Amino acid sequence: MFGLSSLSNTGRKPDTTGSKPMEATNAHLDPVDGRTPLVIGGHDFHSITEIVARPVEQGMPRGWYIIFGIALCLLSLLLVSIGWLVWEGVGVWGLNNPVAWGWAIVSFVFWVGIGHAGTLISAILYLFRQRWRTGVNRAAEAMTIFAVVCALMFPTIHVGRIWLLYWVFPIPNQMDVWPNFRSPLLWDVFAVTIYGTVSILFWFTGLIPDLATMRDRAKTLTRKRVYGFFAMGWRGSNRHWHNYEVAYMILAGLATPLVLSVHTIVSFDFAVSQLPGWHTTIFPPYFVAGAIFSGFAMVLTLMVICRTAFKMENLLTNRHFENMAKIVLTTGSIVGYAYAMEFFIAWYSGNPYESFAFVNRAFGPYAWAYWIMVSCNVLSPQIFWFRKARQNLTVIFIVSIFVNIGMWFERFVITVTSLANDFLPSAWDYFHPSFWDISTLLGSFGLFFTLFCLFVRYLPMVAIAEVKCVLPESNPHHQPTEG
């Protein structure tokens, strides 16, 4: 972000005389790297503040109220579903004897996977000095936090007697019992809660300067006090920026291995068990690629909506969307490769249970789910080989929805097929979701969109200070060209 973005410009003084004839023909291209600038429309520092702060200050468009209303309805459905589950027990779900992990675990992995894109954009693209991340990172980080909230909810309610949930934490107790630190499920507790905490810290750190901007623009006393409280008296001091940039860089460096470790550990929930179809070494990289894939799909879904609703074409440009579409294409192809490699290893291992598990996935009772997964995840992103598709918001939106669906089915296929048809055919059973399975999944979308709507309503959804850094004028060596 900061500093890095301007770093790439230092030492390359824009040639004012040389750039003039170029501007006449290619006025929209950056004179230094010849690409479309990341902020278009001739904006300066103040107008960037205006674009981002205006929606928060002037209220939401009508569409926001519709989405928020639907989200609140689904959230109520979630509360009812959880209430009934706690009252009655996990038997209200469609779980049966071989399939003891049903939609709750499927949805947990689905949401935690979505939660990976935010930190990837914030941390990994920051370390790789991808300056385009500044337009999308704030909203993507928010999405991460809300997705992790949804993810954490599922195992929490899945434990059945949720009032005993504290047993997963190493708290001294009268029973003298401690958690089993050799269990991947316990690693998961630590990985996901810590990931959520670090994501919040990262997000909040990035927000501090923008909260100060909101405070300084506030017209009412309440706004001034609330934003002022959270801005903590930030005054843009360069002595503060000095430590701030180091802290941000360190957080990026910490979040990078963290984000890779989290989905690795989630995959251990499966890979460390002995079940055919789960017990494979490919799971950690395969899960991480899938997580990035699904996370970017969700970022695209949300960003298409936000860009259209809040008219941010100049900050969320086609270049941003094209880059994200390329990442979706790449990770989608990696996921496709992983599907193929699983089959190859199942055959090559010579293990009949392993081979059966995979043939059964593709041609057994759950073949419908398998082929939904393959067509959504592997086939649909291939359209992004075409530049026209990468620049068409409608195509991007449709593909992102397909990927969201496909990635939910991927977790369904992995979780349910392996459990339903394990070793002895006499123990097999078919999984049917109950009403409460479906209502809990729909409800989790309600929770997610409620939180996201509140975020765009009250906080700047684009990192104001960071986007200013990608303007050429942010560099002290910038020489303005006339006209």
Place this chain on the structure above:
Amino acid sequence: MTTQESSNHGMLAEYSTTASIYHACEKVRDAGYTRWDAHTPFPVHGLDAAMGLSRSKLPWFVLFCGLSGASLAFALQWWTSVVAQPLVIAGKPLFSWQAFVPVTFEVGVLFAAFGAVFGMLAMNGLPQLYHSVFHSERFSRASDDRFFISIESTDPNYDETKTRALLEEAGADHVEFIAH
């Protein structure tokens, strides 16, 4: 003169471009001021050097926090699995350290992240809701599109006329006194 000096917190100069704040900071630094600051809406590249700031010590603090977190987590897992509740699970040895790696790593990252954020805030003296620069009406643009230099009246080199001349000579659009 002296009474006025003590009644003011200092002087605030406003600049309109990153280039002008950059060169102004170089001038203030070279004039030997110590109790002064620059205020910008985003971090201006190279301004640390222009102000003569030394490297931040934050990384050392973060390293310390990260190592403490990792050691604490590892010790906790060892103690609960070997001493407090020695229970053989899946035929593994009590001290099966390989299984303790994930939690050790995660808790290490957690402590380091806390160290980075709270260490940064502590080094910056934040939260500090009250500060004299906020008295200035113009200062609200420091978080938008303007760049400021504040020099405190407690600086040994501070002199109302000379300091003002220095800031104006460096291209300030506006210079004002700020109350305590």
